[in-house]
Amino acid sequence: MVEAIRKLEDIPGVGAMTAQKLRVAGYYTLESVAVASTRELAEIVGISSDKALELSVRAREMLEISFQTAEELLKRRKEIARITTRSRALDNLLGGGVETQAILELIGEYGAGKTQLCHTLCVVVQLPPEQGGLGGNALYIDTEGTFRPERIIQIAQGIGIDPNEVLRKIVVARAFNSDHQILIIEKIDELIEKKNIKIIIVDSVISHFRAEYLGRETLAIRQQRLNSHLHRLLRIAEVYNIPVVVTNQVISSPDVFFGPTDKPAGGHIIAHLSTNRVFIRKSKKNLRIAKIIDSPYLPEAECPFIISEQGIEDAPE
Numbered sequence: 001m002v003e004a005i006r007k008l009e010d011i012p013g014v015g016a017m018t019a020q021k022l023r024v025a026g027y028y029t030l031e032s033v034a035v036a037s038t039r040e041l042a043e044i045v046g047i048s049s050d051k052a053l054e055l056s057v058r059a060r061e062m063l064e065i066s067f068q069t070a071e072e073l074l075k076r077r078k079e080i081a082r083i084t085t086r087s088r089a090l091d092n093l094l095g096g097g098v099e100t101q102a103i104l105e106l107i108g109e110y111g112a113g114k115t116q117l118c119h120t121l122c123v124v125v126q127l128p129p130e131q132g133g134l135g136g137n138a139l140y141i142d143t144e145g146t147f148r149p150e151r152i153i154q155i156a157q158g159i160g161i162d163p164n165e166v167l168r169k170i171v172v173a174r175a176f177n178s179d180h181q182i183l184i185i186e187k188i189d190e191l192i193e194k195k196n197i198k199i200i201i202v203d204s205v206i207s208h209f210r211a212e213y214l215g216r217e218t219l220a221i222r223q224q225r226l227n228s229h230l231h232r233l234l235r236i237a238e239v240y241n242i243p244v245v246v247t248n249q250v251i252s253s254p255d256v257f258f259g260p261t262d263k264p265a266g267g268h269i270i271a272h273l274s275t276n277r278v279f280i281r282k283s284k285k286n287l288r289i290a291k292i293i294d295s296p297y298l299p300e301a302e303c304p305f306i307i308s309e310q311g312i313e314d315a316p317e
């Protein structure tokens with residue numbers, strides 16, 4: 001059974017006004033209120049610190065930081081399913097494919113193939129489980145305007161399934177700024193259930209945040225909002241037993257002279273909340289090298305794959 005994700009308004013004593021103030025300040029979830037400092041809450045909502053304390057206690061009570069037996073935990077973990085990337089090598093690198101109940105972060109410079117892989121997954125997720133899909137639909141949150149239905153058609157034809165049907169099963173939401181992006185994810189529950197969404201793509205998760213919060217003085221607030229956005233995405237992945245795939249850019253680090261000169265944007269916030277991080281770098285022509293970084297349980301290995309008309313494929317021997 002899917003447990004409903006509760007909203008700020010569900011906290012006793014929190015009305016539409018207070019909820020709005022909290023959201024404006026970057027608190028979108030019960031979790032974020034539960035762990036916020038009382039002083040911060042008091043300032044933001046404009047209430048006494050006693051009231052603020054009450055607010056965070058109630059949020060904590062609602063979350064019922066519950067105890068589970070290891071057996072229950074194992075049962076939940078056994079429900080984890082995987083989607084194929086259509087490259088056997090890349091699937092192996094990921095421990096068997098793109099897994100549910102997790103965030104997969106694709107990192108790479110322009111043209112690395114992040115968007116291509118996202119398009120491929122939107123098609124593959126529609127296949128039945130025995131063919132490496134989840135028999136469901138895709139939600140594509142497009143922040144850069146790079147979603148291309150024409151590309152979906154090519155990939156569907158490559159797999160040999162009806163492109164028109166595939167197109168009907170992908171919901172595309174264009175997010176115009178970070179507020180809009182956050183709002184789409186806030187209001188996603190009904191859509192997930194109604195449209196049988198089995199994968200959520202956010203391409204790219206960070207570009208709006210980077211463009212909007214430029215100065216050093218806004219960095220803290222940016223990171224806080226990004227943090228609650230990613231928390232919410234991870235919670236959705238867990239509750240609905242689906243994968244969430246986000247793309248991330250690289251920033252060049254001038255302090256590095258040897259080895260990889262680029263590192264992922266978004267700092268430790270994204271690093272902590274992504275379950276698996278894959279760094280993709282360009283090689284000759286359509287050849288790409290994927291590498292697992294910072295994984296708690298996957299080995300730090302790498303593998304080649306290619307971008308072709310059919311989407312993602314194994315590199316020829």
Ligand SMILES: Nc1ncnc2c1ncn2[C@@H]1O[C@H](COP(=O)(O)OP(=O)(O)OP(=O)(O)O)[C@@H](O)[C@H]1O
Binds near residue numbers: 112116154286309
């Ligand atoms: N139909 C196709 N057939 C073969 N290769 C393609 C096709 N369409 C796009 N590509 C290749 O995919 C690459 C672009 O990859 P993609 O758009 O996924 O990059 P990205 O990592 O999302 O970059 P950015 O950071 O700019 O968003 C290009 O090298 C392009 O040649």
Ligand SMILES: [Mg+2]
Binds near residue numbers: 114115116146203
């Ligand atoms: Mg892209």
